[in-house]
Amino acid sequence: MKFSCKTQTVLWMVAVIFMISGMPVRTLSQSSPLPIDIAILEDPLDVLRLVNRDNLLDKDYPDQTIDMYKLENVTLPVTKGSHQLRPVANAALEELFKAAAAEGMELYVGSSYRRYRNQEVIYYNRVKRMGYDDGYSQMAGASEHQMGLAADVVSAEYADLFQTEFGETPEGIWLRENCARFGFIIRYPEDKTDITGVRYEPWHLRYVGPEAAAYIMENDLTLEEFSALRIIALGEYYGDALALEDESEP
Ligand SMILES: [Zn+2]
Numbered sequence: 176m177k178f179s180c181k182t183q184t185v186l187w188m189v190a191v192i193f194m195i196s197g198m199p200v201r202t203l204s205q206s207s208p209l210p211i212d213i214a215i216l217e218d219p220l221d222v223l224r225l226v227n228r229d230n231l232l233d234k235d236y237p238d239q240t241i242d243m244y245k246l247e248n249v250t251l252p253v254t255k256g257s258h259q260l261r262p263v264a265n266a267a268l269e270e271l272f273k274a275a276a277a278e279g280m281e282l283y284v285g286s287s288y289r290r291y292r293n294q295e296v297i298y299y300n301r302v303k304r305m306g307y308d309d310g311y312s313q314m315a316g317a318s319e320h321q322m323g324l325a326a327d328v329v330s331a332e333y334a335d336l337f338q339t340e341f342g343e344t345p346e347g348i349w350l351r352e353n354c355a356r357f358g359f360i361i362r363y364p365e366d367k368t369d370i371t372g373v374r375y376e377p378w379h380l381r382y383v384g385p386e387a388a389a390y391i392m393e394n395d396l397t398l399e400e401f402s403a404l405r406i407i408a409l410g411e412y413y414g415d416a417l418a419l420e421d422e423s424e425p
Contacts, residue, residue: 207407207408207411207412208404208407208408208411209390209401209404209405209408210390211386211387211390211408212386213408213409213412215384215386215387216405216408216409216412217409220243220263220384221243221244222263222264222324222358222382222383222384222387223383223384223387223401223402223405224322225398225399225402226317226318226319226321226322227317227371227372227373227399228313228314228317228372230317231314231316231317232291232316232317232318232321232322233316234291234315234316235291236291236321236322237261237321237322237323243261243262243263244261244323245261245262246259246260246261246288246323247259247260247261247262247265249265249268249284249287249326250269251268251269251272251282251283251284252272252281252282252283252284253283253284253285254283254284254285254329254334254335258284258286258287258288258326259287259288259323260287260288260323260324260326261288261322261323261324261382263324263358263382264323264324264325264326264358264382267357267358267359267382268284268326268328268357268359268380268382270357271328271353271354271356271357271359271380274353274356274357275346275349275350275353278349280330280345280346280349281330281331281346282328282329282330282346282350283328283329283330283331283334284326284327284328285326285327285328285329285334285337285378286320286326286327287320287323287325287326287327288320288321288322288323289318289320289321290321291315291316291321292315294312294313294314294315294316294318294320294321295315297312298312298313298314298315310372310373310374311374313373319362319379319381324381324382324383325362325379325380325381325382326379326380327376327378327379327380328350328378328380329341329346329378330344330346330347332344333346333378337376337378339365339374339375339376339377341377341378342365342375342377347377347378350377350378350380351377351392354380354388354392355385355388355389355391355392355393356385356388356389357385357388358382358383358384358385358387358388359380359381359382359383359388360380360381360383360387360388360391360392360398361376361377361379361380361392362376362379362380362381362397362398363375363376363379363397364395364397365377367397370397370399370400371397371398371399381398383398383401387401
């Protein structure tokens with residue numbers, strides 16, 4: 176059977192359309208639940224790591240032989256003691272303090288890096304005093320303070336008072352409204368304790384980078400919720416490769 180020239184053209188067009196529609200399409204921007212660049216979601220700086228009771232840190236985290244984890248001294252005003260943070264969080268916190276000062280806010284660092292052993296002692300003392308775990312202290316390995324990416328930031332008035340009312344003071348409100356610009360989030364929001372497992376802490380800032388911070392704060396998310404979206408986004412980006420691996424299984 177012979178096709179006319181016109182019919183052949185149509186058949187070719189149909190064949191090409193079939194070929195194109197069967198091709199794997201990598202459209203992260205269309206299918207991803209997060210409008211954030213894949214290079215950021217891959218987290219080469221280890222700033223998006225989820226740490227909580229179900230995702231514990233090792234005793235020796237962060238590895239002090241690797242530059243990006245090397246803790247630096249904090250030179251900002253503090254309530255007491257000496258403080259350390261990872262360089263990326265330290266630099267960002269300095270910028271945050273500068274911006275706050277320019278708007279008349281006087282802020283202090285109340286807590287920062289805490290090693291595993293310290294957290295172990297804090298948790299033990301709290302549970303011993305209360306007779307049960309009342310959710311005020313994190314068990315060793317579950318505290319973001321061990322990451323060197325978290326800082327408790329307070330005003331002079333609340334220097335020793337870690338009370339939720341701080342969130343309604345000018346400093347607390349300023350932190351909530353501006354922290355994302357510097358890559359920080361309010362890690363334990365007021366209405367999300369059922370998700371975070373931690374009470375409302377308007378002073379606890381966690382560095383995640385400006386892109387993730389903007390998305391989390393704008394959409395009123397926790398890091399737990401963001402981490403789920405990130406897993407889906409990465410899965411969809413690598414979906415084709417994952418599917419091929421599945422097919423090769425016996
Ligand atoms: Zn804290």
